[in-house]
Amino acid sequence: MAKPIVKAVLLSPQREPGSKPLLVVGPSLGTSTVLWTETAALLGDEYDVIGWDLPGHGMSPTATEGFDVAELADAVVDLVDSVSPGVRFHYAGVSLGGATGLQLGIKHGDRLRSLSVQCTGAKLGTPEGWLERAETVRSLGTPVMIQGSAERWFAAGFMDRRPDVSSRLLHALRDADRFGYAFCCEALAAFDVREQLGSITVPTQAIAGVEDSVAPPSFAEEVVAGIKAGGTFAVAEALDGVAHLAPAEAPDVVAGLMRNFMKENGL
Template sequence: MSIPAIKATRLTGPGAPVLIAGPSLGTTALPLWNRAAAALDTFTVIGWDLPGHGASPAAGDGFSIDDLAAAVADLVRGARRSGDIAAGVPVFYAGVSLGGAVGLQLGLDHGDLFDGLAVMCSGAKIGDAEGWEERADTVRAQGTPTQITGSAQRWFAPGFMEREPAAAAALLHSLQDADRFSYAYCCSALANFDVRERLPDITVPVLAVAGAEDAVTPPSFADLIADRVTNGTAAVVNEAAHLVPAEQPAQTAQLLKDFFGAQYLEGI
């Protein structure tokens, strides 16, 4: 395995501090985060895409959650070196589902780069290995469109697709357009991810957020993370399932402003 190539997209204008926004499997940063990013008007929001999703090239080989975290860390370090992130400006991370798993790995392996982490609609272990490998085999053979119906049911709370058809369609198109092999590699990475016993080693402040109607990573997953990390807080977003930033962008932005703002003020 090697560190996969990922690309980042600036979702808002310049500001301080910086928020690195991570995706869920099958989504891309723009449709997942664009409305929440607009409400995060005091931050520079930079979204990154998974291999084979959106702006990031397809993966040529398998990778782990550790590798994805290393790729995000490289993005931050590169932005520091180039001056895209100015010296002294605080950097935060918020990731959804698989992107949240990457956030936990960042806390374990690269915590010195971040002033706070938000792990959203995610868990220290998500699903079971057999289920992920079965999905990987299906997508590898038949493509990502096989996942659209199931993902629509898991991703959105009841009524969202009718209330926000354009937002839902953009997210489902991201899934349809994802490279099948890269998606399968993501499934395999999740199959091998389990940091439940390592959570106490994360010392960066962590906000664990759950959608009240999320059947994949319910609020108990957020509670476990918040209870076990050194400095954790849990929050539940009502009328949301698995893609909280897209489903409830204003509430997402406020949660992040409140949590990261407190960390920022403490550091001044």
């Protein structure tokens, strides 16, 4: 295992660093920072928003050996420290990016101001399923995932309504490095933090899509219940007509929920 390297893209207007609170946003497997473009634009007047890419996706170099989700969380902290050493930040992430958020809460809670985990869970899928997918993509490349991902990612009708957004996301998947993608699958195969949720001490919101077959609202409720069991404030939100990529499918709603959560908690 070796800690991967992740790179960032500034998603808010260029200005003096540190003049606004920092919000770091994380991707779903197979996507890139384009997942957050519209939601970040809606929050960019109030927050400095940077998005990071998974190994082998978007701007980030691919990995040459395996890593786990905790090491992705370490890599995110390293990334933040390269921009603003030691700064506390808000974090939001989708699916694998949300799993990374839970690991940030468990391992680096002192660095977080708030946590928004979206379309994710404390465990996702089965180890067997992820390992099989890793093997398939290593052999055949990421284009083999496009049809299945399109069905999982978007609620019915979204691709017709927003072909621009869905095609950008599917292009990101096609362009992702097969080995980086496969290592991410293997990290998800080993990911299970259900017993550690009670150690999260930062206010957390869990957002789910009602149409999400990968991480349905019950997963968000499980996360919230586990965090509350440790005595920390947490809240779940379920979005109608949304599947697995909430910030792309419902940017106005997601930005509003995030803004309200951060403000209500004096953050």
